Amino acid sequence: MGRMSTVIIGGPTWAGHARVYRLVADSDGDGVVDREDVCADTVIPDPTVPTRKLGTNRWALVGHDGDFDTFHPKGKAPPRSFTIVDTAGCNAEQIADALRLGKGHYKYGLSTDAMNRWVRFVGN
Ligand SMILES: [Ca+2]
């Protein structure tokens, strides 16, 4: 079920006695508020991707957080990273479904190219 996140939108007042809070709904609890969340009912970790194992430079939410996981080629600095905020609240499975990606993306995780395409598509 969803949960509510408390976001502090104002600091202490001049008197220092009060803070301003606003409750923001995150119905699927993935850390992205509903207003910015493109995908409903997001499950973390990714329930079906990868079906085989995560490949080099392939991406999926393998851990229990909103940071996409990957393997980088040995000795190379990570070129970039993706978070659930970058993907507007979508996990790898939801992105693969939306972009109608091929079987390889489900087997080994999404390619960096597919991730970049999605991030551009959702405007992040
Ligand atoms: Ca959400």
Ligand SMILES: [Ca+2]
């Ligand atoms: Ca979501």
